Each structure stands twice: as C-alpha cells, then as structure tokens.
Amino acid sequence: xxxxxxxxxxxxxxxxxxxxxxxxxxxxxxxxxxxxxxxxxxxxxxxxxxxxxxxxxxxxxxxxxxxxxxxxxxxxxxxxxxxxxxxxxxxxxxxxxxxxxxxxxxxxxxxxxxxxxxxxxxxxxxxxxxxxxxxxxxxxxxxxxxxxxxxxxxxxxxxxxxxxxxxxxxxxxxxxxxxxxxxxxxxxxxxxxxxxxxxxxxxxxxxxxxxxxxxxxxxxxxxxxxxxxxxxxxxxxxxxxxxxxxxxx
Amino acid sequence: xxxxxxxxxxxxxxxxxxxxxxxxxxxxxxxxxxxxxxxxxxxxxxxxxxxxxxxxxxxxxxxxxxxxxxxxxxxxxxxxxxxxxxxxxxxxxxxxxxxxxxxxxxxxxxxxxxxxxxxxxxxxxxxxxxxxxxxxxxxxxxxxxxxxxxxxxxxxxxxxxxxxxxxxxxxxxxxxxxxxxxxxxxxxxxxxxxxxxxxxxxxxxxxxxxxxxxxxxxxxxxxxxxxxxxxxxxxxxxxxxxxxxxxxxxxxxxxxxxxxxxxxxxxxxxxxxxxxxxxxxxxxxxxxxxxxxxxxxxxxxxxxxxxxxx
Numbered sequence: 001x002x003x004x005x006x007x008x009x010x011x012x013x014x015x016x017x018x019x020x021x022x023x024x025x026x027x028x029x030x031x032x033x034x035x036x037x038x039x040x041x042x043x044x045x046x047x048x049x050x051x052x053x054x055x056x057x058x059x060x061x062x063x064x065x066x067x068x069x070x071x072x073x074x075x076x077x078x079x080x081x082x083x084x085x086x087x088x089x090x091x092x093x094x095x096x097x098x099x100x101x102x103x104x105x106x107x108x109x110x111x112x113x114x115x116x117x118x119x120x121x122x123x124x125x126x127x128x129x130x131x132x133x134x135x136x137x138x139x140x141x142x143x144x145x146x147x148x149x150x151x152x153x154x155x156x157x158x159x160x161x162x163x164x165x166x167x168x169x170x171x172x173x174x175x176x177x178x179x180x181x182x183x184x185x186x187x188x189x190x191x192x193x194x195x196x197x198x199x200x201x202x203x204x205x206x207x208x209x210x211x212x213x214x215x216x217x218x219x220x221x222x223x224x225x226x227x228x229x230x231x232x233x234x235x236x237x238x239x240x241x242x243x244x245x246x247x248x249x
Numbered sequence: 250x251x252x253x254x255x256x257x258x259x260x261x262x263x264x265x266x267x268x269x270x271x272x273x274x275x276x277x278x279x280x281x282x283x284x285x286x287x288x289x290x291x292x293x294x295x296x297x298x299x300x301x302x303x304x305x306x307x308x309x310x311x312x313x314x315x316x317x318x319x320x321x322x323x324x325x326x327x328x329x330x331x332x333x334x335x336x337x338x339x340x341x342x343x344x345x346x347x348x349x350x351x352x353x354x355x356x357x358x359x360x361x362x363x364x365x366x367x368x369x370x371x372x373x374x375x376x377x378x379x380x381x382x383x384x385x386x387x388x389x390x391x392x393x394x395x396x397x398x399x400x401x402x403x404x405x406x407x408x409x410x411x412x413x414x415x416x417x418x419x420x421x422x423x424x425x426x427x428x429x430x431x432x433x434x435x436x437x438x439x440x441x442x443x444x445x446x447x448x449x450x451x452x453x454x455x456x457x458x459x460x461x462x463x464x465x466x467x468x469x470x471x472x473x474x475x476x477x478x479x480x481x482x483x484x485x486x487x488x489x490x491x492x493x494x495x496x497x498x499x500x501x502x503x504x505x506x507x508x509x510x511x512x513x514x515x516x517x518x519x520x521x522x523x524x525x526x527x528x529x530x531x532x533x534x535x536x537x538x539x540x541x542x543x544x545x546x547x548x549x550x551x552x553x554x555x556x557x558x559x
Contacts, residue, residue: 055447081449089447095440097504102433107448112431157449 006069008033008161008192009054009085014063015216016049023049025216026063029194031161036183036193038207040200040227042236045213047196048090051163054194055087056080068160081107086159088150090166090196096139100130100149103138107156121156128152143170151182162186164195168202180206204228212236272409290402290409292517293416294473299497299509300419301467305356306495307503308432309459310439311363314491315355315371316467318378321486323348323471328395328481329388337399337476345468351378352464353457360453363442375488382483394482402477415473419466424506426462435459436504489531496534500541502548511550 007030016024024046031037039047052058054065056077065073067083075083086107095103104124105116118125118134125131128148133141138149147167154162164183168176176199183193183206197203203210204224211221214236220227227233271289298320305313323344330340358370382389389395401408426432435455437445446452475481493516501512519537523530545551 057443057446077443077446078449078451081447087447089444093441093444093447095437095444097440098433098436102437106430106434106437106445106450109449110430112434113429115428116430116433153448 006033007031007066008035008068009194010066011050011054012064012066014050014053014060014065016046016053016058016060022216024053024060027213027216027218029211029218029221031192031194033160033192034187034190035209036187036195036207038203038210039194039196039213040198040203040210041213041219044215046216047213048165049216050213051087051165051194051196054080054161055085055163081157081159084158084160085163086154086157086161087163088147088154088165088167090169092143092146092150094138094146094149094153097137099135099137100125100141100152101134103149104130104153104156107153108158121152124152124156127155144175147171155186159191161192161194164193166196166198168197168199176202268413269410286409288517288521290412290477291474292513293412294470294477295494295497295517296416296510296513297412297419297473298467298470299494299501299513300416300423300506301463301470302494302498303423303503303506303509304426304459304463304466306498307505307508308427308435308439309359309456310436311359311456312368312495313355313371313463314368314488314495315374315378316463316494317486317488317490318375319348319351319355319464319467320471320474320490321378321382321481321483322351323468324475324481324486325382325389325395327472328398328475331399331476332395332397341472341476344472345465348468348471349461349464352460352467355464356456356460359456359460371491372488375486375491379483379487382486389483392483394480396480398475398479398481400476400479402479412473412477415469419469420506420510422462423466423509427506431455431458493534496538498548500537500548502545502550504547505550508548508550512548515549 009029009031011027011029013026013028014024015022015026027046027050029037029050039050041047049058053060056075056079059074063073064071067085072080072083095106101118101121102116105121108121110116110120118131122131125134128151130148130152133145138146141149151164151167167183168179171179180202183195187193195203195207204227207224209221210224210227212219212227212233219232219236220230222230272286298316301319302313302316305311326347327337327340327344330343331337355371355374359367362370383392385391401411434445434450435458437450438452438455442452474485497512497516498509499512500515501510502508519533520530523533541548
C-alpha cells in the first residue's frame, strides 16, 4: 500500500473522440488506496470508454493518467496490467476454450516454458470458491460462475486498482450482496476499486464515493447521500418526472 | 524409467514399429516399391508442414494461406545455395533463417488486422512468392525450377527415416509448446485478444513468436522436401499447397498436434484414391472442407476428446 494521501489512480482532463462523438470529455477522477468509487450514468455516458482508457485498451486524445504518481498515459494494456490495473468486462471476456485454472493462472507472471499449476493460483481460486472447478472449460460454465472466474482472473494479477464493469449484471439480490461484500474485502486489503454499476442500490451501498457521468462529462461527484439529493443528477440520470424513484430502487 | 516406458501407450509402440518397419515390407512386396517409399517419406514432410499451420491457426488463431510459401522460401534458398557449392548444413541453416524471416513478414499484418483480412494478406504473400519463383529466372530457374539438388533420399537405410525424425521433432516441439504457459498464452490471444492484453499478455509479442516457430517448422518441412525429391519448382509451393495444408489441418483439428497428423494421413489417402480423377480433386477438397467445418468445427480428433474436458 502506498503512502497515505497518495492517489492510486489520477485521471486528469482525459478526452476521447470517435468521429464526431466525444465519448469522454475532459474527465478527472482520482482514487485512493482502498477506496471504492462507483461510476454511474445513463447509457452512452462514456463510462466504458473511460474504463478502456484507464486499462490501456484505448489511447486518450487528450489528458493524462497517473498510477501511483507515475505518468502512464498511452501505455498498452499489457503494460497497464503489469503495473497493477486489473479489470473485468461488461460482457464477460473469458478464454472460452481454456480451463478456469488456465484463465486465472495466465494473469499471473511466470516463465514461458513452465506449466500452469494449480498451486500457483490456489490462493485466488480458493478465495473465489473455484478450486474444485479448476479443470473445467470456462466456455461451458453458467453465467454467474463466468463472472466469478473473470473476477478471479483480474485478482490473480495482484492489482492495485481493479476496474469492474457492471459486476452485478444478471445477478439476483443475494448474489449482488455477496459481490458487494467481496468488493469491500478487496478494498480493506488496500486495493482501489472503480466500478460501473447500473443498480443504484449496489452503487450507493458499496461505494465510498460516487461519480456521475453524462454525455462524456463528469457531472458531479460526492458521497452517496450527496449524489442522491443532487438535482442535476436526478435530472440527467432519471429524468425529472421520475425523480422520486431514485430512492426506491 | 522402466515404469514410464511400460506405461507408454501400446498405440504409440505399434505406430512407431510400423513406421520403422514399413520400408522393409514395401520392399518385400516388390510392387511399385519406389512409389510407396516416396509416399512413405512425403507423409512426414507434410505432417511437419501442417504443424506449422497448427501453430498459427490452432494456437494463435489466424487462418494462414501462406504456409506453402514459407516452405518454398526454405526449399529455394537451400536449393540455390547447395547447387552452387555451399555445404548442405550451411544451406539448410540459411534456409531456416530465411523461412523465419519470411514468417515474420507474413505475420506482420496480424499485428493490425485479423480474420478474413489476414487470410487475404497471407494469400497475397503466397502469390508474391510464387511470382518471384516463377520470374526471377537467373536465381530460381523460373517455371522449370532447379534440379540436381543434393538428396538424402538414396542414402542407404538412413535416408528414408530423415523426414520421420524431422516430423517427430516438430510434433514434440509443437505439442510441448501447447502444454506450456507460452502456448496457453497464445491460445488466450486466439480466444480473446482484448482480454489477453488486459491480463498482461503481450499480444504482439506472442503473435510474433507463433509466426517465428511456424516459420521454423515450415522451413524444416521445406528443406526436408527439397533435399528428398532433389528438385524444386514453383508449383510445389503455390497457393494450392497452402490450401491443401489448411484442409489437412482443419480436417484433423487445428488445435491439437494429433489433428495435423490425422488430417495429413486422411488427405494422403484421399489424394491417392482420387489420383485417377485429378479434375475433381479440388472439388472434393472443397466438399470435405465444408462438411468438416459444418459438422466437426474442431476437426475429427475432437470426436475422441474426453467429455470431461468439455
């Protein structure tokens, strides 16, 4: 864990255009070690593009990224992973023809001619309850398990920052609750978590801080309570008419 | 040690014995001996060539129609040098180096493009090689190629086993890579390039390594072929050979070493059966390919895979 007050991640003035559309427009976000930040906003707000920028998949047109004080703007995704950025994807991207063990073990460093052994990733697999299934091909697994494998794979890289893109999508309340407590455990261990979430309940319940995006811009950020009462958020996110429902969901 | 030898599957022992003894039997039969011996030695060469495609199509996940040209680069380099007095060892090493360089050029576009786009660029690669071999008369001899290349085929006893040794080395190497982190990383790239990058795998590096190994294997096949038949001509390394290799690999199963072996064996048999009907050969390949892709997208060896690994 880094020194107190030092940012794990600092994003400053980052922008990305696709043709005529500005997907991300001058966004600043900072996350401290062990902090959970939820990124919310309507579809097309630029949340996933921002994730792709932070994980090195997309190069920003403008702005800078700093990881633990070191400038990392424009580094390729494998380098970002090596520096400690782990992520999951909205639509789950596992290596379908490989086993759970292989999926997870590949995220951990090793020599090229070694074999992928269970012992190497037993810690992560037992933490996520996947040890017994380790030899199963991931392509045939049910949805919930695949989400778990993806999380385990992201953790196997021993990240300092983990990006979760809609981790509770398709989960029932109990499963979502489990995930929230798992995320809290991660944060307790000093890992910073940035998550995109559509369920207000999860976002507001899990996060120390909430950032609201709309049309590529950061609209507002603050604690869950502050966000809940912010009239701009209510208008942008839910539309004025349904303002009352934000607390109900 | 003894225990390990004993536990070797009976199948392998039988296969090994059959390979070693086959030449003596065909000699005993006395019927078209030379022809059978030729097929006997060509089969492992094509197995090695198919394995070069297993690396690319099976492991890294790109369909290449340029493998024939990689073999051709090696075959021509070794033929040109060895017929001009360069010792065979040096000509073979130079050939392998050139095949690897060729493979890097062939593979370079995959750093930018994927799927059908790469298929087209690999076809173009093969086309360029073919035109070069056909038209660079002073070096390649043009359409008539180069003959009187030093051949090991007639070296007593050892000659006929050389291609099998080469094929065995290639099989072991490709199989071994598939078991290691390196091979599994390549498969991860095949399955999902973006996710592979996001967990720290160097996609471009892995692709380059896959093409490098593929070039080496194809090069070995190429030099084995040219120094067996003793001559080289452009037709050997045209796009048709690349297509044949792809058919073999897809038929057997691109993702496993056994697939290349099974595919080669079956295509050899099919070729011999269809030899009198040369005109319909290509049509039959096409039909075979369609049927395989439709009904066994992972090739025939997938029929024997254990259910538990599903």
